[in-house]
Amino acid sequence: MFDQEILMNHLKGPYKGIILLATAQDANKQIYPLAWGIIDAETNRSWMWFLSNLKDLIGDSDELVFVSDRKNSIENAIAHLFPRAHHGYCVWVSARAYRYFVGQRYNILTNNNVESLNSMLRHAPSLPITCLVEHIRYTMQKWFYELRASATACSTVLSPTMENELRTTFEASTRLQAHGLTDNLTQVGISNDTDIVDFSENTCTFHEFQLNRMLCVHATRAACLRGKSLYDLCSPYYTFEYWECAYGEAIYPVLHEVDWIFPAEITGTPIYHLVYVVLQVDHPHNVSNLETSIPHGSGNALAAVDLVITRPHVRITLYHVRCKQHFVREWLKL
Structure with missing residues (x-):
């Protein structure tokens, strides 16, 4: 579809x-x-x-x-x-x-x-x-796997759901009146509530026939009047062959890592490490070293922390958070 x-x-x-x-x-x-x-x-x-x-x-x-x-x-x-x-x-x-x-x-x-x-x-x-x-x-x-088995066992022209829909539509269409207008045009309906079916374009003024690509009650009643095959007017997408074909390929498990084949755009992409950098704490001295910038004994003080990617001449900030300093010390141990 x-x-x-x-x-x-x-x-x-x-x-x-x-x-x-x-x-x-x-x-x-x-x-x-x-x-x-x-x-x-x-x-x-x-x-x-x-x-x-x-x-x-x-x-x-x-x-x-x-x-x-x-x-x-x-x-x-x-x-x-x-x-x-x-x-x-x-x-x-x-x-x-x-x-x-x-x-x-x-x-x-x-x-x-x-x-x-x-x-x-x-x-x-x-x-x-x-x-x-x-x-x-x-x-x-x-x-x-389960749907492939169901499709293979199907013995009808259309899939089971569409066969049931076609049968229901046919039964409902028997209550409608149909009159030929031209070789291709048929008026279908009851009293003043009518629509026109055109078999030269496979359309209906109700619009359901051409949008669903499946017979509506008007097209079904017109087809019976004209002696046309109902199956020929249904989209081939609804046939059991298409249903079976949709599940013809199996979905396999992931291979062992030693058997993986990586495309060049993956192997050629450099990987940069994430680094937690403490930018400042609520103390007057400047922060320049990750080991010494967290004063001991002040675990409840607030620190501003960036999660960044660093490489020569490049710095990309991913996240910026403020938290208590004892949390920062735990992050730095990772």
């Missing part, structure tokens, strides 16, 4: 951060995770990084639709990286709101898929990051 949902979830462990999620929907209308990312803060740069990696995976297409919260950083990144795609916001709307959206949004009007993943991982954000990543990987491995 080409509908993507984007959302984030905050980490709750000692090392704060944010999980970014991108999901799609498989042929059985189930959540299909596409990408996970962990960032330190939600910024324009972090969303650009995350969505540029997503673009490497799925590319850009005029059939691609994003659904997300109303965040400028997401909107800017999508507009820059996916100029051909459509972007909609999470909304709660009536059925008639289908007519106001440009692009094939299928049945996705909210970001409930991502919210469901957040609920499934509600305890995981408190884990250390490496354990969190392994938890996500294992969950996806188990998930893909």
Whole structure:
């Protein structure tokens, strides 16, 4: 499916951060995770990084639709990286709101898929990051294996959920009246509440048919009048072949560290140590040496501390805190 949902979830462990999620929907209308990312803060740069990696995976297409919260950083990144795609916001709307959206949004009007993943991982954000990543990987491995088995056992033309939807839609359509207008146009409805189905474009004035790429009650009733196959009018994305193909690849465990292959951009990146530097204490003398700048016997005095990256001619400050000096002494022992 080409509908993507984007959302984030905050980490709750000692090392704060944010999980970014991108999901799609498989042929059985189930959540299909596409990408996970962990960032330190939600910024324009972090969303650009995350969505540029997503673009490497799925590319850009005029059939691609994003659904997300109303965040400028997401909107800017999508507009820059996916100029051909459509972007909609999470909304709660009536059925008639289908007519106001440009692009094939299928049945996705909210970001409930991502919210469901957040609920499934509600305890995981408190884990250390490496354990969190392994938890996500294992969950996806188990998930893909079980769904691959279900898809392989499917014996219907469409996935089970879509077969049930088509059956329900067909039963509801039998209560509607249908009249031919031209070779391709059919009027369907009851009394004055009617819509027009056009099989030359596979559209309906109710707009659900073309947006969901699945037969609505009007298109179903018109197809029966015209003697058309209902399956031929459903999107191939809903067939069991697409469902099976979505889970065709296995998710493997992480190899032993001795077997890891690191890309050049990782091995070529220098690693700099973090250093706690005491800038000042509430005493008149200047602080110049970490060993002597903390006066003994004044553990309750306040000190200003920076966590910095230092290398020749460069100093990058990460955090600035004020705390009691006896805490600083403990940090300096690390």
